[in-house]
Amino acid sequence: xxxxxxxxxxxxxxxxxxxxxxxxxxxxxxxxxxxxxxxxxxxxxxxxxxxxxxxxxxxxxxxxxxxxxxxxxxxxxxxxxxxxxxxxxxxxxxxxxxxxxxxxxxxxxxxxxxxxxxxxxxxxxxxxxxx
Numbered sequence: 001x002x003x004x005x006x007x008x009x010x011x012x013x014x015x016x017x018x019x020x021x022x023x024x025x026x027x028x029x030x031x032x033x034x035x036x037x038x039x040x041x042x043x044x045x046x047x048x049x050x051x052x053x054x055x056x057x058x059x060x061x062x063x064x065x066x067x068x069x070x071x072x073x074x075x076x077x078x079x080x081x082x083x084x085x086x087x088x089x090x091x092x093x094x095x096x097x098x099x100x101x102x103x104x105x106x107x108x109x110x111x112x113x114x115x116x117x118x119x120x121x122x123x124x125x126x127x128x129x130x131x
Contacts, residue, residue: 008035061101068099072108 012020024031042049047056063071068090069079080097083090089103 059101063099063101063104065097065099068097068101068104071101072104 020031020034023029023034027034029037059071060067065076065080065083069076072079072088079088082088083092083097083099088099089107090097090099
């Protein structure tokens with residue numbers, strides 16, 4: 001095995017196994033080459049590519065507390081506390097929180113070195129205002 005190759009061991013069901021064997025036999029290429037070509041042709045790092053189009057789930061514009069915490073890679077409780085203090089752009093709706101994905105990205109881009117939000121919010125509505 002070459003140094004720039006990583007071993008991959010998979011178990012295939014009978015039909016895909018048969019198809020891979022037939023493709024290797026008919027093309028004269030190794031199964032490794034066929035799998036590498038399939039990965040290059042159909043996976044682009046962000047999703048499955050079919051017919052030249054990448055299929056990706058469009059992320060929602062409005063995020064729940066859990067979705068926003070996952071997006072920011074933090075815990076729900078840390079995000080909720082930061083939002084309640086007005087450090088992160090968000091809106092309280094009833095007992096829950098909603099966050100704009102675009103506002104979170106903008107906040108991340110303009111946050112100061114300490115990690116806190118800029119002192120003046122871009123939206124005059126207070127972060128803890130209720131609807």
